[in-house]
Amino acid sequence: MEINKLIKLGVDRIKGRPYGNPILEATLLLGKVLNVDKVYIYIHGDEEVPDFIAEKYLEMIDRRKEGYPVQYIINEKEFMGLDFYVEEGVLIPRPDTEILVEYVLDYIDRVHGNEDIDVLDIGVGSGAIGISIAYYRKNANVCGVDISDKALKVSNINKERFNLNNVTLIKSNLFENIDRNKKFHIIASNPPYIPKDDIEALQEEVRDYEPRTALEGGLDGLDFYRRIIPESKHHLHEKGLLIFEIGYNQNNNVRDMMEREGFINIETLKDLQGLDRVVLGIKG
Ligand SMILES: C[S@@+](CC[C@H](N)C(=O)[O-])C[C@H]1O[C@@H](n2cnc3c(N)ncnc32)[C@H](O)[C@@H]1O
Structure with missing residues (x-):
């Protein structure tokens, strides 16, 4: 069958789903099955696809039809202009998280210039935050920690993929396996922040296929901020930056916690939808 016809067949099978973008998917x-990029598909619509490849493609379409995320099928998600490897068991990086990374890249330039600095990414997952920072700022030595073996496997694959020697990945429950005396210039985290009772209402793609350990932040979603904020003071240099991604309605709570722990210059950044998405502050 020709490329155009296969795309149409695929779109027809998955277009009834409540979320997603059938043509793009x-x-x-x-x-993925043809090992070519999107542009190739767009401009070679008349090209004939061998049956065995078409069958493989239609199997993937059926998997997608069941709600399985397309990024897990193709093992890839673009983030900060980089093609990250992803697989089931690790959170798929979200575009909103780029707001945090862009702030950190700009902050490094403004505050540290080319000087060598240490950055900690708590809950590194695929490496979206830490690996992007290490990729774009070679003077940043990034340590990424995660409690999940799968996250460490995937972030190590991405470290290799982007050929980075300024990234260290450690299995750790938050700060537990970080040297007690180690200090960082920046601590960044996109922790699990969904309240326990809200998980069931998430879209099927997320609820059924993305890891709970990457999503759930306790009864009110704030457990990880409660744990990270007080301890981060010990691991930050004077005037160090603490920066979090937050849930859209967690701004006041996270800001209050940071104020109570003595952080100053606290700011909130909004996402493209105008929702509170990032809170940051400086160790006072
Ligand atoms: C929301 S995901 C963020 C992943 C990645 N940083 C990103 O932005 O795409 C949260 C991550 O925190 C990790 N995590 C959960 N509990 C943890 C803990 N106690 N210590 C360290 N990491 C933890 C999860 O395994 C998951 O990878």
């Missing part, structure tokens, strides 16, 4: 899936 069908294009990504066909691109």
Whole structure:
């Protein structure tokens, strides 16, 4: 069958789903089995696809139809202009998280210039935050920690993929396995922040296939901020930056916690939808 026809067939099968972008998803899936990019699919619509490849593609389409995230099928998610490897068991990086990374890149330039600095990413997952910072700022020595073996496997794959020697990945329950005397210039985290009772209401793609350990932040979603904020003071240099991604309605709570722990110059950044998405402050 031809590329155009396969795309149409795929779109027809998955277009009833409540979330997603059927044309883009069908294009990504066909691109994956043909080992070509999106543009190739767009401009080679008449090209004939061998049956065994078409079958593989349609199997993937059926998997997607069941709600399985397309990024886990193709093992890839673009973040900060980089193609991250992802697989089931690790959170798929979200575009909103780029706001945090962009702030940190700009902050490094403004405050540290080219001087060598230490950055900690708590809950590194695929490496979206820490690996992007290490990729774009070679003077940043990034330590990424995660409690999940799968996250460490995937972040190590991405460290290799982008050929980085300024990244260290450690299995750790928050700060537990970090040297007690180690200090960082920046601590960044996108911790699990969904309240326990809100998990069931999430879209199927997230609820059924993304890891709970990456999502759930306790009864009110704030457990990780409660644990990280007080301890981060010990691991930050004087005037160090603490920066979090937050849930859209957690701004006041997280700001209060940071104020109570003596952080200053606290700021909130909004996402593209105008929702509170990032809170940051300086160790006072
Ligand atoms: C919301 S995900 C963020 C992943 C990645 N940083 C990103 O932004 O795409 C949260 C991460 O925190 C990790 N995590 C959960 N509990 C943890 C703990 N106690 N200590 C360290 N990491 C933890 C999860 O395994 C998950 O990878």
